[in-house]
Amino acid sequence: MCEVLLSNFEEIFPKIEEDFRNATFIALDAEFSGGINPSQEINKPSLFDNGRERYQKLRQCLGGYIVLQIGLTSFRFCRQGNAYVSTTYNFHVFPRSFFSLDNSFSCQASSLEFLSRHNFDFNKFVYEGLPYLSQSQESHLRQELCEGHLFQDLERTVTLDDERVLQEECSRVCEWVASAVLGDSLLLGRENLQRRGKSLVYMLHKELRKRFLSVWTFPEKGLVLVKKVSADERSDLVDLERKSSSLEHDVIKSMLGFSRVFKLLTELGKPLVGHNLLLDLALMYAQFHEPLPCIILNCEMQILKEHFMKQVGTLTVLSTAFTSVVVHFVLDVIVLSFPWQYRMSASAGIPLYHLTKEGPSRHLLWTLVAKQRKPSTCLDGPDPKSTRPRLLHIRAKGSKVIDLSEVTELFAQFGAVDAKLYNKQRALVAVGNYRIAREALHMFKDHKDLEVKLYSTLHHSPLARTLLWGGLTLSAVSCVTALVMFLRRISSH
Known part of the structure; x- marks a missing residue:
């Protein structure tokens, strides 16, 4: 591994x-x-x-x-x-x-x-x-880096300890650059930058490039490499950085992780x-x-x-x-x-x-x-038929009220089940397989307090029964109306 x-x-x-x-x-x-x-x-x-x-x-x-x-x-x-x-x-x-x-x-x-x-x-x-970074965080960070918004309100995002480290590293470069010749380099951050956030490294790059006009900085495995360069070389590096935004690209790459x-x-x-x-x-x-x-x-x-x-x-x-x-x-x-x-x-x-x-x-x-x-x-066609058994319809006999916790406890002996109230005297129980359904129907066949049957929309749904009776009533009225009109036509002749 x-x-x-x-x-x-x-x-x-x-x-x-x-x-x-x-x-x-x-x-x-x-x-x-x-x-x-x-x-x-x-x-x-x-x-x-x-x-x-x-x-x-x-x-x-x-x-x-x-x-x-x-x-x-x-x-x-x-x-x-x-x-x-x-x-x-x-x-x-x-x-x-x-x-x-x-x-x-x-x-x-x-x-x-x-x-x-x-x-x-x-x-x-x-x-x-x-x-x-999430997609929105990456877009937001790219925009902030591009527009230079990161250095606004630094006092709220930079700790005093980070500011101290920043000043220490800048002081090291100030001492080094006085005696350095073209081509010399200095690696910063072995002690101070390790285990610190990427923001401090990015700030150090920006601060050194701004403060010291005879050097340029390069990313080096999470640290900062400072190199003494000529004015022409620095001008070329500035143009290259402006076109490629390599420093910002490295920040994004490291933060993506x-x-x-x-x-x-x-x-x-x-x-x-x-x-x-x-x-x-x-x-x-x-x-x-x-x-x-x-x-x-x-x-x-x-x-x-x-x-x-x-x-x-x-x-x-x-x-x-x-x-x-x-x-x-x-x-x-x-x-x-x-x-x-x-x-x-x-x-x-x-x-x-x-x-x-x-x-x-x-x-x-x-x-x-x-x-x-x-x-x-x-997800790319019609759903297959459910392999689970139908819901069980539980009705309390007489005028008794359904106790959902009691129903759940009674049916839990058969296996994993879920129960919910249908109304005060009725409940529905969902079971995971046909074995549980068969055993429950058999055991509660002659129960003194509960009637257990397979749920039927036609027989047990109040809405379905209302629609059914409404449809039958409407059909009956239509038939009677048609019969009356037919008899009237016959009598008129």
Whole structure:
């Protein structure tokens, strides 16, 4: 496993890019600062949920949390050995500040406790974590660098300690330049600039170039290299900097950090494999691209257009790219286009494969959603029929009132169920499979207090019954009216 840190990212990135470009698929796993809180009943997944409701719950749960660590493993198929060759990269990710750019994020105690139990290195997360920028942050930073707004209101963005370091480095250059000859160079920041923000390094470049007209500065592995130059050479360097904005480009590049890896993944469109990718992909999209939208486009899960060209949960490896694709906020994704699919259960580092033969599917993209009313959704065609049993309709006999907690407790003995009130005397129970439905119907067949039947819209929905009786009444009135008119015509003749 290769650990990717702030100190070695630039050196390792070319190898990361090469491995990902040559990969057959890429496995992903992530650790977060927080997640779904089981104590919040309103956000718990339910068998009554549809896709829109599940997405809204997810969006509300993830607000403010960030990805702290990401594991990515590239798998390249070796035909000669009929095996996969894998390379694993482990990324720590930490939001760095830069002048007005100063992120905040939320933490959940249980998540941090989980990380500490598994020896998560919080110091490495802070000191060596890669920075990142969302799309809007990158655009904002580019604009500020281009228009020179960063040096406005410096007293609010620069600490006294940073100002002290800036003055110390400028004093060093002042002493050095007095005796330096053309071509001499001085490397600054070995002690002062290490482990400090990019903003201080950027300010030092700008300040030295402005204050000393006989030198020019160059970025050098996060430090500042000062070189004594002639007037003509400096003039050429100033013109070159004005045209290329190389210093600003280096700042943007260094601040992008893991966002460069994220963009590489979306550019390549390689199959992404992971266990329950729902949270991973949602958080990554919100953190490295843009906030999750408030609504679902076209009443489907199409909210991450042109990102993550293919993705799969623990069931299937994707096979074919397509032109307008999305990341689906579901627990698992299936794409079947080849007659072969790889069944796998994997994390980013420990994959297990089971090869099975499958027939090609007519549709490219199916989404499997755990604990939802429809367990699967087809995003490029009609939805398949639900494989879940019908809802159970519970009615309290006599004049008794339904106690929802009592109903839930009674049905929990059969397995995972969800219940909700229909009215004071009725409730609906959603079950995950037909076994539970059969056992419940059998056990409550002669119950003294409750009547349990399969839910029927025609028999149990007040609206449907009202419409039905209204339709029958209207039809009867129409028939009587027609009969009266017919009899009148006969009598007139």
